[in-house]
Amino acid sequence: MADRTGVWGPQRRLKGVVPFLAGESAGSFANRLAHAHGLELGAFLDRVGTGRQPVNPRLPALAELDVNRAALDNLAVLSGRTPHQLQLALTNLQGRFLLSGDDAARWQWPFKVREGHVVRCCDLCARARGVDEAAWLLWPDQWRVCLRHRRFTDDHRGQGPCVVRLDGLAEVVRAHSERLRLERRFGAAGAELFADSFQVVTRWWARMPTAWCWTQRAWRAGLEAQELRTAPLVIYPEAIQLAREMLRFEQCAERTRAVRAVWVAEVQQLMAGWGLEDVDGWGELVQWLDHHAQPAAVPFSDGAGGIRRRRRRVLAVGHGQLAEPSGSLGDRSCMV
Incomplete structure (x- = not known):
C-alpha cells in the first residue's frame, strides 16, 4: 500500500496517457488512472483532494x-x-456537476447518480481502446x-455474469437494430414510441415472468428467469414489435372508438402469438390509447419528402403532456 502521509495534491503526471472511454463515469476513469x-x-x-x-x-x-x-x-x-479536456470526455466533471467551493480541493462519492x-x-x-480492466459508463438506463x-x-x-453475451439471442440483437432504425427514422418520436412499448411489456413481464418466450431466453443467456435484471433483455423482441x-396507430388519420377497438384486438392477437394469451394486457393498452387519443397539431409522418423531413415529428397531445424529452425509457414514456 502506498504511503499516504503528506501526499496531498498532485505529485506527477503519468509518462503515458490513460485512454478515455466514450461515456465513462468520472469514478471509473479515476480508478483506472x-x-x-x-x-x-x-x-x-x-x-486529488480531501x-x-x-x-x-x-x-x-x-x-x-x-x-x-x-x-x-x-x-x-x-x-x-x-x-477542459476532462470535462469534454467525462460528463460528471462538467460545470453544472462540480461541487461548490473552490478554495480547497475536495471530492465525494454520492450514492445516487x-x-x-x-x-x-x-x-x-x-479492450479495443487499450483498457484491460473493468470500466463503467454513465447511461440513461x-x-x-x-x-x-x-x-x-x-x-x-x-x-x-457482469457481461452477458448475446451470441445465442439473435432475436434480441435484431430487436436492438430495429430500435436504432426506428430512432434514426423518426428521431425523438421513435425513441418515445419504443419507451412506451417497453414500459407496457415490462408491466406484462412483472405479472408473468415465467412466460415461455421469456424464460427460454433467460436460460440461453445464462440468467435466472425471474430475476429483475433479465427483464430488459428477454422482453426486447416483443417490445420492438409492440412499438x-x-x-401504426400513431400514423392513423382516424382514432375513433371502433379504430381503437380493432387495434387492441390486433395487439391481443399478437400477444397470443408470443404465448402471452394468459396475460391481461388490456389495461395497459387502453391507458396508452387514452394518452394518444388526440393527435398532435402537426401530423405525424415518416418524414418522406420536402418540408416534412425538416419538421420535428411529435406524438399525440396526451403523450407529450406526460413524457419527458430526454432521460431514461421511463422518463420518455407516457406510461407513468
Missing part, C-alpha cells in the same frame, strides 16, 4: 465521483490533460446493448 499510477484508489484520491465519504474499492461500480473546481485541476495534472446510472462497459469495447460486440451489460452488482404497432 489510480492503477496506472500504481496506487490504490484511496491513495490516488489523496492527491474526501467526505470513506473510500470503498467497489465505489467506481456503485456510484459516481464528484469533485470541485480545485480537485478537477488536480485530476487534470495527474492525467496529463487540461480540465444525479443523471442516469453507472452501467458496466462492454469488455470488448474497452440501468442496462445497455453493445450491437458491435453483441453484449448486454447493466448495473448488476450481485451474482451472475411497430404503436407507430
Whole structure:
C-alpha cells in the first residue's frame, strides 16, 4: 500500500496517457488512472483532494465521483490533460456537476447518480481502446446493448455474469437494430414510441415472468428467469414489435372508438402469438390509447419528402403532456 502521509495534491503526471472511454463515469476513469499510477484508489484520491465519504474499492461500480473546481485541476495534472479536456470526455466533471467551493480541493462519492446510472462497459469495447480492466459508463438506463460486440451489460452488482453475451439471442440483437432504425427514422418520436412499448411489456413481464418466450431466453443467456435484471433483455423482441404497432396507430388519420377497438384486438392477437394469451394486457393498452387519443397539431409522418423531413415529428397531445424529452425509457414514456 502506498504511503499516504503528506501526499496531498498532485505529485506527477503519468509518462503515458490513460485512454478515455466514450461515456465513462468520472469514478471509473479515476480508478483506472489510480492503477496506472500504481496506487490504490484511496491513495490516488489523496492527491486529488480531501474526501467526505470513506473510500470503498467497489465505489467506481456503485456510484459516481464528484469533485470541485480545485480537485478537477488536480485530476487534470495527474492525467496529463487540461480540465477542459476532462470535462469534454467525462460528463460528471462538467460545470453544472462540480461541487461548490473552490478554495480547497475536495471530492465525494454520492450514492445516487444525479443523471442516469453507472452501467458496466462492454469488455470488448474497452479492450479495443487499450483498457484491460473493468470500466463503467454513465447511461440513461440501468442496462445497455453493445450491437458491435453483441453484449448486454447493466448495473448488476450481485451474482451472475457482469457481461452477458448475446451470441445465442439473435432475436434480441435484431430487436436492438430495429430500435436504432426506428430512432434514426423518426428521431425523438421513435425513441418515445419504443419507451412506451417497453414500459407496457415490462408491466406484462412483472405479472408473468415465467412466460415461455421469456424464460427460454433467460436460460440461453445464462440468467435466472425471474430475476429483475433479465427483464430488459428477454422482453426486447416483443417490445420492438409492440412499438411497430404503436407507430401504426400513431400514423392513423382516424382514432375513433371502433379504430381503437380493432387495434387492441390486433395487439391481443399478437400477444397470443408470443404465448402471452394468459396475460391481461388490456389495461395497459387502453391507458396508452387514452394518452394518444388526440393527435398532435402537426401530423405525424415518416418524414418522406420536402418540408416534412425538416419538421420535428411529435406524438399525440396526451403523450407529450406526460413524457419527458430526454432521460431514461421511463422518463420518455407516457406510461407513468
